[in-house]
Amino acid sequence: MTKRALTVGAGIHHCLGYRLALIELETALDVLLERLPNPELPELDQPGWNQRGNLRGVTSLVARW
Numbered sequence: 001m002t003k004r005a006l007t008v009g010a011g012i013h014h015c016l017g018y019r020l021a022l023i024e025l026e027t028a029l030d031v032l033l034e035r036l037p038n039p040e041l042p043e044l045d046q047p048g049w050n051q052r053g054n055l056r057g058v059t060s061l062v063a064r065w
Helices: 018-035
Strands: 058-060
Touching: none
Parallel strands: none
Antiparallel strands: none
């Protein structure tokens, strides 16, 4: 599985709140995986990507547990 970087900008466009965002993301994922063990991502190879040029990311990602 290929891992993609989750970024919050660089240089002059670097987000000042990125450390807080990373802590929140880590906490949310820990709680989610604790409450919903053994998740399945059946369409991980085919996520729905956002087509906007200024905001990257997926629009949908199917998960089952």
